[in-house]
Amino acid sequence: MSDGLENVVAAHTVLSDVDGAAGRLVIRGHSLDELAGHTSFEQMVSLMLDGFVPGLPAAKDIPAALGAARRELFETVVAKAALPAELGPVELVRAMTALIPDGEDAGTALRLLAAPAVFTPAALRIRQGLAPIAPDPALSQAADTLRMLTGTAPTQQQAAALDTYLVTVADHGLNASTFAARVVASTRAGLVSAVLAGISALKGPLHGGAPGPVIEMLDAIGEPANARAQLEAALDRGDRLMGFGHRVYRVRDPRADALKGAIRRLGADSGRLALAEAVEQAALAILRERKPNRTLETNVEFYTALLLEALEFTPDSFTCVFALGRTVGWIAHAHEQIAGGKLIRPQSVYVGPQPRQAA
Ligand code: ACO
Numbered sequence: 001m002s003d004g005l006e007n008v009v010a011a012h013t014v015l016s017d018v019d020g021a022a023g024r025l026v027i028r029g030h031s032l033d034e035l036a037g038h039t040s041f042e043q044m045v046s047l048m049l050d051g052f053v054p055g056l057p058a059a060k061d062i063p064a065a066l067g068a069a070r071r072e073l074f075e076t077v078v079a080k081a082a083l084p085a086e087l088g089p090v091e092l093v094r095a096m097t098a099l100i101p102d103g104e105d106a107g108t109a110l111r112l113l114a115a116p117a118v119f120t121p122a123a124l125r126i127r128q129g130l131a132p133i134a135p136d137p138a139l140s141q142a143a144d145t146l147r148m149l150t151g152t153a154p155t156q157q158q159a160a161a162l163d164t165y166l167v168t169v170a171d172h173g174l175n176a177s178t179f180a181a182r183v184v185a186s187t188r189a190g191l192v193s194a195v196l197a198g199i200s201a202l203k204g205p206l207h208g209g210a211p212g213p214v215i216e217m218l219d220a221i222g223e224p225a226n227a228r229a230q231l232e233a234a235l236d237r238g239d240r241l242m243g244f245g246h247r248v249y250r251v252r253d254p255r256a257d258a259l260k261g262a263i264r265r266l267g268a269d270s271g272r273l274a275l276a277e278a279v280e281q282a283a284l285a286i287l288r289e290r291k292p293n294r295t296l297e298t299n300v301e302f303y304t305a306l307l308l309e310a311l312e313f314t315p316d317s318f319t320c321v322f323a324l325g326r327t328v329g330w331i332a333h334a335h336e337q338i339a340g341g342k343l344i345r346p347q348s349v350y351v352g353p354q355p356r357q358a359a
Pocket of ligand 1: 004175205206207208210239240241242243244245246247248291294296299300301
């Protein structure tokens, strides 16, 4: 038995390979360096789902198909659903996603791929008491998401930065949310159910819920000079430093540098980046001192926080943007699991009391 299934192999996959010792991520035969910054969200959809989703449009038709799906979701879900503004953005996106009819077909896959793009900006505006903005199907999914968020057309650099983020987080082996999605898909419950399982697993702070707290940590530190004392105090309280450590990587997460590059290209607030770099250096030094037997390095979530903040997403919505990127991975894994045809059903070892023997 292995706690947390650490080192347990639970699937063979052609989708992605996480080499934790070398700090290397391969997605469908391409290194992250080849993809991040050079590939659009739409191209990633074609790359990831190629051969997995019968009836999926050809690569050249994916942008229009996603645009049509965004418009359909806005008209059938956002404009009609009575949504409680007191729910957080992740709960709102999950609730709206649950209104999509379940299935394993290409239409369901396209709706799910478009869902966080439409539902995240809508959730944020509903919470502010503002009317959601309708999608523009002619735009790329990244550009349209930012337009629905802010109400103005993004710059080409902003849309490119969001594309880089979405591609960077598209797939990552059998992480907790992908495993959850595969378990549900293996029961043949449908892609909507699998994606809802993925969102639910993703939102936890030990997984995709980490970048919001990274912003809280940076705000609390405020100045590079305060970093060491504040981080020491957090560890003394028993807190974990958000954005550091990983189950698989024993070196720096390669996605951290892909995102740092995107932040630089965006020309975002250089003071904020300098603060983040100072906090990162202090955190790594302290973690080395306190956990000399455990290699704890920067993970993807640290620079995710900075990039999504620069793109004007609120920290409580960062997980929704992660879901926007990761949904393609969940759908690809769900279909890979379905194609394998085997229900996921491990064993447990009973360690509780036995019933009394009858006298
Ligand atoms: N801060 C302080 N201590 C840490 C951290 C951290 N960020 N990460 C791990 N540790 C310590 C643990 O306390 C533990 O110490 P111990 O052996 O003395 O008890 C040891 O390192 C091993 O930790 P585990 O939780 O057993 O390692 P695991 O591989 O299960 O955890 C995880 C990985 C959950 C990501 C962990 O590193 C963590 O909690 N990080 C902070 C949250 C975070 O950044 N999450 C995003 C991960 S990336 C992603 O999911 C997309």
